[in-house]
Amino acid sequence: xxxxxxxxxxxxxxxxxxxxxxxxxxxxxxxxxxxxxxxxxxxxxxxxxxxxxxxxxxxxxxxxxxxxxxxxxxxxxxxxxxxxxxxxxxxxxxxxxxxxxxxxxxxxxxxxxxxxxxxxxxxxxxxxxxxxxxxxxxxxxxxxxxxxxxxxxxxxxxxxxxxxxxxxxxxxxxxxxxxxxxxxxxxxxxxxxxxx
Amino acid sequence: xxxxxxxxxxxxxxxxxxxxxxxxxxxxxxxxxxxxxxxxxxxxxxxxxxxxxxxxxxxxxxxxxxxxxxxxxxxxxxxxxxxxxxxxxxxxxxxxxxxxxxxxxxxxxxxxxxxxxxxxxxxxxxxxxxxxxxxxxxxxxxxxxxxxxxxxxxxxxxxxxxxxxxxxxxxxxxxxxxxxxxxxxxxxxxxxxxxx
Numbered sequence: 001x002x003x004x005x006x007x008x009x010x011x012x013x014x015x016x017x018x019x020x021x022x023x024x025x026x027x028x029x030x031x032x033x034x035x036x037x038x039x040x041x042x043x044x045x046x047x048x049x050x051x052x053x054x055x056x057x058x059x060x061x062x063x064x065x066x067x068x069x070x071x072x073x074x075x076x077x078x079x080x081x082x083x084x085x086x087x088x089x090x091x092x093x094x095x096x097x098x099x100x101x102x103x104x105x106x107x108x109x110x111x112x113x114x115x116x117x118x119x120x121x122x123x124x125x126x127x128x129x130x131x132x133x134x135x136x137x138x139x140x141x142x143x144x145x146x147x148x149x150x151x152x153x154x155x156x157x158x159x160x161x162x163x164x165x166x167x168x169x170x171x172x173x174x175x176x177x178x179x180x181x182x183x184x185x186x187x188x189x190x191x192x193x194x195x196x
Numbered sequence: 197x198x199x200x201x202x203x204x205x206x207x208x209x210x211x212x213x214x215x216x217x218x219x220x221x222x223x224x225x226x227x228x229x230x231x232x233x234x235x236x237x238x239x240x241x242x243x244x245x246x247x248x249x250x251x252x253x254x255x256x257x258x259x260x261x262x263x264x265x266x267x268x269x270x271x272x273x274x275x276x277x278x279x280x281x282x283x284x285x286x287x288x289x290x291x292x293x294x295x296x297x298x299x300x301x302x303x304x305x306x307x308x309x310x311x312x313x314x315x316x317x318x319x320x321x322x323x324x325x326x327x328x329x330x331x332x333x334x335x336x337x338x339x340x341x342x343x344x345x346x347x348x349x350x351x352x353x354x355x356x357x358x359x360x361x362x363x364x365x366x367x368x369x370x371x372x373x374x375x376x377x378x379x380x381x382x383x384x385x386x387x388x389x390x391x392x
Contacts, residue, residue, distance in 0.1 A: 002313070002338040009240035010337060010350060011233065012266055012312070012357040013209045013370065037207065037233030038362065039245045042326040044205035047243060049235045070208055073374055080380040095383060116208070117198070126320065128331065130238040135324065141206060142198040153363035154206060161208040163359070163370060166234065167349035169377040174209065174359060175369035178269055182365060184277040187291060 009035075009166065016079050016162035016171060018069040019048055020100075020109045021059035023087065028100040028109035030092050031056045032083025034164045035131060036068070044138040045123060049131035055087035060122060060134055065106035068136070070116035072160045073173045079162060080171070105139050115144040115159055205231075205362065212275050212358035212367060214265040215244055216296075216305045217255035219283065224296045224305035226288050227252045228279025230360045231327060232264070240334040241319060245327035251283035256318060256330055261302035264332070266312035268356045269369045275358060276367070301335050311340040311355055 015037070020030045035049035046068060050057045060066050071079040078096040085092065093100045099112035103119050110117045120136030149155040156174055163172040211233070216226045231245035242264060246253045256262050267275040274292040281288065289296045295308035299315050306313045316332030345351040352370055359368040 001341065002308075003341050003344075005337040005339060005348075007240045007334050008337045009234045009237045009242075009334065011211065011213075011242055011264070011314070012350065012352050012355055013211050013359050014234060015207065015209050017207075035234045035236070037243070038205045038210060038231045039243060039329045040231070040324040040327040041205045044203045045324055045327075046205075046207055047233070047235060047329070068207070076374045077380045077383060080375070080377055081383050084378055084381045097383075112198075118207070123324070124322065126322065126331070128236040128241055128319070131236040133235045133243070133331075135322070135329075138203050138205065141201040141204045143201060145197065145199050148199075149364060151364075152201075154208065154361070155364060156208055156359070156361045156366070156368060159208055162374065163209050163352070164377070165350070165352045168345060168347075168351060170352070171374040171377060172352060173371035173374055175371035178272045178358065178367040178369055179276070180366050181276055181360070182280055184273045185280045187273060187277050187293075 012165065013163040014166055016071065016164040018071055018079055018082060018111060018114065019056055020067045020069055020111060021056050022063055022108060023055065023059050024062060028093055029055055029059060029087035030082045030111065031087065032079055034166065039135060045135055046118060046120060046138060047133050047135045049133045051131055057132060063107040064122040065108045066120050066136060067103060067108045067110040068118040068120060069111045069114040070161050071114050073162055075113065076162050076171050115147050116154065117142040208361065209359040210362055212267065212360040214267055214275055214278060214307060214310065215252055216263045216265055216307060217252050218259055218304060219251065219255050220258060224289055225251055225255060225283035226278045226307065228275055230362065235331060241331055242314060242316060242334060243329050243331045245329045247327055253328060259303040260318040261304045262316050262332060263299055263304045263306040264314040264316060265307045265310040266357050267310050269358055271309065272358050272367050311343050312350065313338040
């Protein structure tokens with residue numbers, strides 16, 4: 001039996017990401033974002049929604065660029081912190097002690113300690129309501145080499161990203177392996193045949 | 197030391213969702229989607245990206261509605277299956293054995309066995325490239341009562357959603373609790389003070 005919660009902005013799993021930008025004085029800033037996801041495979045694009053009230057929002061509009069930095073579980077406290085305080089009155093690279101580097105491809109900084117970075121140029125901007133959705137074209141992905149598997153794919157168990165729960169407001173890690181995608185064409189056979 | 201992977205559409209965690217629609221003959225269809233996320237808090241909106249080649253794409257354009265059905269780990273095989281076969285030649289509600297119900301609020305069906313359903317009306321459509329991004333306004337969220345915590349928030353450990361890994365193509369469950377959001381205003385204090 002299902003119960004109705006009414007209109008709500010909740011979805012599971014939701015990512016915990018840190019968006020990095022330069023302000024008008026070229027000072028690096030970072031903030032947490034959870035309203036985000038991949039939105040196109042070719043060209044590769046991700047969308048990130050921010051409130052116009054945030055310092056990062058104006059920075060993205062100014063430079064038309066941002067990075068999406070994926071924290072590992074080891075940095076969940078820093079990822080939470082940069083979603084609470086504002087870059088208007090806090091130099092978050094100082095309060096977190098994280099290392100800022102300059103992207104060579106887009107006009108945005110990134111966090112060296114985080115294991116995965118998406119370097120993005122703004123492709124489209126959608127004013128949706130309380131949030132503005134920035135669609136960024138991913139011009140490059142950088143990762144720490146030790147998060148790659150033997151096929152050079154990102155191994156989520158080595159990356160150890162953070163899952164955010166809207167509503168309850170808690171962070172979780174990644175759990176057990178359930179199985180491989182594209183192996184269940186015929187459910188009666190119990191799966192396990194890999195697709196060509 | 198970071199290594200560059202070039203432009204890629206990867207992000208972690210990425211959700212595993214099943215989008216339900218009616219076709220032109222009012223037959224229910226469902227397909228897996230991972231390029232999705234919340235994109236606005238007020239009004240509540242989610243975005244879901246599908247390729248124009250999919251059967252569901254035309255169904256959404258026709259009815260201007262869809263549901264986002266969140267599978268639990270128990271249905272990872274069914275969630276994988278409906279991303280492999282097409283609704284053009286397969287009645288997926290039959291091959292999966294899942295129960296279809298009709299939304300009372302939008303022109304779309306949903307899956308009774310899945311613990312969380314977002315009923316969505318199309319708000320905007322963005323042609324981005326290989327994928328079309330549908331921004332849906334969430335007019336209602338339905339959940340199984342047993343996934344709610346004592347504050348009537350969704351408890352992700354009871355919902356047990358599925359994490360998809362692009363690239364490696366594997367599914368994972370949700371792992372251990374890391375901590376509570378908005379408790380790390382002052383990192384030097386070690387956190388744990390809740391924000392007002």
